[in-house]
Amino acid sequence: MKTVFLSIFSCLTLALAQERPEEVSPERARENFARPVVLAADDVRLFPEPPINYREAQGGGLKGRLDSLDYPSAVTGTRRKAQVYLPPGYTDAKKYPVLYLLHGIGGDEQEWTRLMKAHIILDRLMSEGKAVPFITVFPNGRALADDSPGSNPFEPHKAAGFAMFEKDLLDHLIPAVEGRFSTFTDREHRALAGLSMGGGQSLNFGLGHPEFFGSVGAFSAAPNTRSPEQLVPEPAVTRVRIRLLYISCGNKDGLINFSQRTHRYLRDHHVPHLWNVDDHGHDAETWGSNLYHFAQRLFL
Ligand code: FER
Numbered sequence: 134m135k136t137v138f139l140s141i142f143s144c145l146t147l148a149l150a151q152e153r154p155e156e157v158s159p160e161r162a163r164e165n166f167a168r169p170v171v172l173a174a175d176d177v178r179l180f181p182e183p184p185i186n187y188r189e190a191q192g193g194g195l196k197g198r199l200d201s202l203d204y205p206s207a208v209t210g211t212r213r214k215a216q217v218y219l220p221p222g223y224t225d226a227k228k229y230p231v232l233y234l235l236h237g238i239g240g241d242e243q244e245w246t247r248l249m250k251a252h253i254i255l256d257r258l259m260s261e262g263k264a265v266p267f268i269t270v271f272p273n274g275r276a277l278a279d280d281s282p283g284s285n286p287f288e289p290h291k292a293a294g295f296a297m298f299e300k301d302l303l304d305h306l307i308p309a310v311e312g313r314f315s316t317f318t319d320r321e322h323r324a325l326a327g328l329s330m331g332g333g334q335s336l337n338f339g340l341g342h343p344e345f346f347g348s349v350g351a352f353s354a355a356p357n358t359r360s361p362e363q364l365v366p367e368p369a370v371t372r373v374r375i376r377l378l379y380i381s382c383g384n385k386d387g388l389i390n391f392s393q394r395t396h397r398y399l400r401d402h403h404v405p406h407l408w409n410v411d412d413h414g415h416d417a418e419t420w421g422s423n424l425y426h427f428a429q430r431l432f433l
Contacts, residue, residue: 151337151363152356154292154330162287165356166415168387175400176384176393179409183425187257188250196221196260199252204309208276208301215273215306216242217314218252220259220266225315230267230322230432233302234424235274235331238295238355239286242273245328249421255428264428270310274331276301295330295357299338303345319347321376324431326350328420329388333357336395340364340371340378348377348431351392352423353415358391361398368402377430378406381423383413 154162200217220229234251236244245251251269258264273280275294283291311318325339325346326332332354339349341364351358358364365371378399382392389410396408409426413419 151359154295154357155289157289157292159285159287159289162292162356166387168390170384170387170389172384172410173393175408176389176410178411179407180411180422180426182411183422187425188253188421190253191257191260195252195256197223197252197256199246202270202309202313204305206276206301206305208297208305209278209280211278213273213276213280213301213306214242215310216246216271217310218255218269218271219314220268221256222266223268223315228315228317230265230324231310231314231316232267232269232324232326232428232431233306234269234271235325235327235334236271237327237329237331238292239282240331241275241280241282242271245271245424248417249424251421251424254421254425258425258428265432267432268310268314268316270306272298272302272306274298274327274334292330292357295334298334299341302338303342307345320345321347322432324348324350324377326352326379326424326427328352329355329415330357333359333391336364340375343371343374347375348379349375350377350379350423350427351395352381352420353383353386353388354380354392354395355388356391358395361395364395365398365402365404368399368404372402372404375404375406378404379409379423379427379430380406381409381411381419383415383419384410385412385414386419388415
């Protein structure tokens with residue numbers, strides 16, 4: 134009787150709470166994209182579209198540079214790869230804040246630079262003085278020995294790698310980055326952001342570990358996002374600790390209800406955050422645009 138009650142209870146909470154990718158079939162997962170979009174009065178644009186050339190290479194190329202890092206991980210039992218963007222004028226004589234920027238379900242450590250030209254977006258902003266200089270790390274957020282997306286990245290065991298990245302990030306990647314580059318090492322100077330699955334990871338791990346991260350960004354967060362009550366169990370604590378909490382989604386994205394749910398809880402519990410609903414879908418336009426706006430508000 135007790136088991137029956139518990140399993141009914143866990144099914145009910147599952148429907149309202151976080152979807153566990155390791156328990157959901159690929160077909161069922163994809164159906165989330167077809168959810169109806171219902172917009173409320175405050176689901177509106179906070180920021181305009183960036184200038185047309187915001188991710189076009191500048192004459193003379195990058196002022197900063199793209200580097201790479203590999204690090205040993207006890208989570209995967211392998212050496213793992215990350216890309217690293219170093220800002221213009223990077224020098225060991227200074228210390229820099231660090232943003233960890235996470236990819237989506239089909240991506241890897243190259244997705245942000247290939248699809249969104251994130252290194253160019255950041256390089257332009259920093260060389261124009263519109264963003265403070267910071268280091269950006271592009272990890273592979275699928276913490277598996279074979280961390281490629283494979284032919285079906287929605288496959289439960291592939292999707293499960295995104296939850297396993299929490300330990301890899303905190304215990305292995307961050308120490309490797311801070312050992313190799315000239316970084317600040319306090320929470321105020323560390324941020325976590327990402328798109329879709331990476332947006333869910335950012336909310337889950339970033340808000341879950343305020344001792345590590347002062348700022349969090351989630352663009353088009355996926356169903357792996359924990360319920361708002363799990364993300365922010367003590368609004369009064371988050372309210373005073375968080376430096377920047379940025380949430381965005383396109384109004385043509387069937388996943389928007391996961392972000393709306395987070396935004397509405399934060400709003401109702403008076404946790405300061407930025408909520409930007411633009412006119413895009415689940416695509417590179419909204420991710421590039423929101424990185425552009427997020428980066429300008431980070432580490433101020
Ligand atoms: C899902 C719908 C979308 C899901 C994941 C996604 C694992 C991720 C999309 C992306 O990262 O772009 O149901 O479940």
